[in-house]
Amino acid sequence: MESSLHLTRDGSTRSWPGKDTDGNAHLPCVQDTGDSRYRLGPAVTCDWTRFQRFARTGLAGHDEDGDPALRRALALVRGRPFTGIDPQRCAWAEPAIQEMVSAVVDVAYELATRRREVDDIRGAVWAARRGLLAAEESERLHRQIFLARHAAGDIGALREAAARLARINEQLLGGVDLEAETAELPRNLLPRPVTRAR
Template structure:
């Protein structure tokens, strides 16, 4: 039996500091005050991730999300919920971050409102300054695609996190929208370094998004860095070659590169 352990990324914060659910990258619960066996942790992390995105779920919804296609008895579900509750711990007033269902008032499961989530913070901070545009990821992400700014890791088994697919697509779309808008603003302000930081943040979530690759090309061209422009074009070509046996570059991208790259002069 593995020794009880905390998640490697758990913060050693003071008692009463609420956990934070990190979804924009490898899924991690920071700040869980309790302990949990390492072989039980993945189910607890998934349950917390599900509830932070689906507050007020009943036990049927939880069963369908965490154990799709399986017959789940109450004892099994209760054991996972109890372990997760103990792991998340309590606030300074002794209130559980994962209240018992009888304490929620409607017999549904939800986390305490003090439990935060990076995806919710992203949406809130984006709302006033970054209105949604019509631009979205050019193709869907294969799994919880995230990284430093956004790289959700694919689930380790086909069924794990299958419930999260709609949320993943929303995250990818929002991240690429913001990356596009910010890179455009930075480039138009002649801040080419800023533009070349912003666009790749979106590419962490959707590396095949040619709208963002075009932003990179334009920034390199505006900065007068032809070698970097050629390398960026070669990188997109490598990405496209690896997609489903190879795909062609979008016509708009090819046209842009033909305009930006110096023409080869053939001497006779």
């Protein structure tokens, strides 16, 4: 869930999630005392737990089930966790956000690497871009895109990817130095200008 639920005296917010097919509330009261407590019902699912399940399956195996599981995990990523929520109200969530972002980057990096190894350039770029939805500043994922574009021989797309990272670095990070590996990679992959002998 993307935001916390605020319970009102008349229970109107508690009724907002609705009921399951058996008529049980999705947010049932589990302690009906002065400080009533509520818990999400068993039918309520969460993208994060689904992501974790798919990621575990995918990271554990390099078989026919591994890559599709990683792909299903990344298909759940729509952006940085808790985006659009007032940070003042969700300061408690920062450790969880960092855990989620790190997991998304790890899964995206792994799938992009696997796809490049079998010359699936489109799959590699897709995986890296899904990860960048959660962490657009991730140099590890930008490097994956550089390598995939180079493997495809698409120099224009490689230049564009390098320029995109430069813009992100300037806008988000104030132009801090890139990691040495990231800064050198485009220079090593892009063709050198031809100098004519005089």
